[in-house]
Amino acid sequence: MDKIDRERIIIDEALKVFSQKGYADTRMADIAKAANMSYGLIYHYFENKEKLFDAIVEEWWRGFYDELERLKKSPMQAGDKLVAIIKFILDVYNQKPNQVSIFVTEVSRGFVYHVNSKGKDKFNTLFALCQDIVREGQLQGVLRNDIQANYLTYVFLGAIDTFLSVMVLGNESLTKKREERIIEGIISVFLYGAVAASAVDKKA
Amino acid sequence: MDKIDRERIIIDEALKVFSQKGYADTRMADIAKAANMSYGLIYHYFENKEKLFDAIVEEWWRGFYDELERLKKSPMQAGDKLVAIIKFILDVYNQKPNQVSIFVTEVSRGFVYHVNSKGKDKFNTLFALCQDIVREGQLQGVLRNDIQANYLTYVFLGAIDTFLSVMVLGNESLTKKREERIIEGIISVFLYGAVAASAVDKKA
Amino acid sequence: MDKIDRERIIIDEALKVFSQKGYADTRMADIAKAANMSYGLIYHYFENKEKLFDAIVEEWWRGFYDELERLKKSPMQAGDKLVAIIKFILDVYNQKPNQVSIFVTEVSRGFVYHVNSKGKDKFNTLFALCQDIVREGQLQGVLRNDIQANYLTYVFLGAIDTFLSVMVLGNESLTKKREERIIEGIISVFLYGAVAASAVDKKA
Amino acid sequence: MDKIDRERIIIDEALKVFSQKGYADTRMADIAKAANMSYGLIYHYFENKEKLFDAIVEEWWRGFYDELERLKKSPMQAGDKLVAIIKFILDVYNQKPNQVSIFVTEVSRGFVYHVNSKGKDKFNTLFALCQDIVREGQLQGVLRNDIQANYLTYVFLGAIDTFLSVMVLGNESLTKKREERIIEGIISVFLYGAVAASAVDKKA
């Protein structure tokens, strides 16, 4: 088995264990057992527990960050970009729910990183990228201008995050159809608000 | 110094330390030092680290839960209830940012509770209570009926949660004026959507 | 309540707790609770846990030692003295089973005293006194001379000790009638042996 | 060094320390030092202090129990069986005095086991097995029938136990010749009684 394969196995299995037990309650021995190898061997591939965790986060983060950067630069309309973000996250959740789980429970709330600030940085970067897209939408006249971009971003990211939390805590899985409905629902509320049509006298 | 006072001091200092370092990285000795007493003494008042943490969470949770129950039963309009929820949380944040911080970073994402399910239960209870109020709004014709109540709730709670995360991670404090603006902003987006008035052809 | 009374209560209650939980597993707080007072107060009467334990042992030991000394000096026949010893021990057991229990489980096996040698000394003294009486019996021609006094003593003391162990471990209580039968039985085996009359061709 | 060897070393060294200091006063660090290894390593082989102690006791107990069962089933005469029991115990004492010491001071009096009842059970099992053999002797007409089997057993086991206590407390060792004399002595007193031949008017 070559080096890359081993690393893959370790990362994948560690991901499972971390997302099930949480970082603090995960033992290197648990990971080794899940990966079906001795724990000594893990140290050939990763310097220590934290670096291993970082590798997992980095992998997910890289993909997410790249997507956000790509979207930011793309010529799409801001509204469609926001839809694309949700789509992307739900896709990842579908393929690797554990990865999203870790992001939600450990990274975005920065617990592993209480001391250093890696998690905080990532969260802030994520927030900033979304806010850029939101601001772009405002400039395009697609999104409201009377509200600061950061508030719009709170609502947008928050909706996704909370939705994921519920999914993660409930261990729920996602059918394609359900995914559609969710995107539809969240985006619709975000864009057009929660108020009933009959009750609208918007921003009066 | 009497028993209740000591308990207060311990809880208050533990709250600070927990929220700064996170549960896992907090040492009983740290708390003792912060509270200016021997670590042995903490064990006179709290059975162990977890019970101490629970006491802290419980205190905040009790207040929050009571408020939600009170609101649920009150004759207010659902929209006003949602405003009241945000107001309440921001008030608590203003008075005890650490308490909110712990809730956001440790409890709502359930990391201390990966093993047992105390955190998960609290989160679900919280979600359910909000959803009840949202559903009430739908019945009153105030909130949209074409979207499932849980999606509306994701957006609402998510907005608050993400906002708090940003506040907590940024160690930001809140002026009265800023608080007003935030409530205004989040509620407005939640109720009327992010789309610019000029661009509205809602739910078409 | 005067000093002597308090001491009595502490000793009596400590005796119960020690005999139930054993020395190592007994907390000063347990004793205080049993004695219905604060644990601080115990330290007014006894220097520390070990001294308290010593006081308990000393009390029982004093009575036993005095009895043995008295018997040693008395003009009774050696056989009757041995009967008197058993009688005495069973009487104490009847009145204060816990006291005997402590002696059997903690002192005679010297566990509290593994470090120092108080228990060992007491056990040896006890053994020596019995052996003196046995030797006296040999001189009187009442007990066998062809066996060393210490072997006779092993059998005698051992019978009592094992019997008490069984009583103590089984939490059994003693009726007067049963007591008679036991004395009869043990003494009879000790004096005349376990061999059936029909099978006797003693010391052939 | 392989797994089994290490376990042997730990058990052997722990046995020494336990028998010298007693269970309660034995530190895991003491055992580690005696075994010339880090204390962490002990936990690779034994779950905790109590399990380590149990392993030691179990080893001795297994041998003793098997011997008793073997004797019980053997076609020997009951009297010879009793001799064999004493022989066996003395042999073990000769080879592993510490093992016997632990049994006498810690297990047979059940101090480690004040809470649970492992020690009590073992003691009762031991007693029951001996009593079976004694009863067999009664049925064979070799032992007296006019005394309950349990009383005969008290005397028999007690003699051995007390003798061992004296040996253990005195740290005495055993020559082959002395061993013979002891067996001779104890058995003789047990079988034929302590009374001088000249004074016999047995059971009159």
Added chain:
DNA sequence: AATGAATGAGACTTCATTCAT
């Protein structure tokens, strides 16, 4: 590359004892 025995810093916790009130 691979194993898992070995290490030991350091965490939590207990509880006898002291001491201010």
Added chain:
DNA sequence: TATGAATGAAGTCTCATTCAT
């Protein structure tokens, strides 16, 4: 006398990490 809050030494045990094989 009486209380129980307060102390802190000391114990057990965990587990990331190292290292000989």
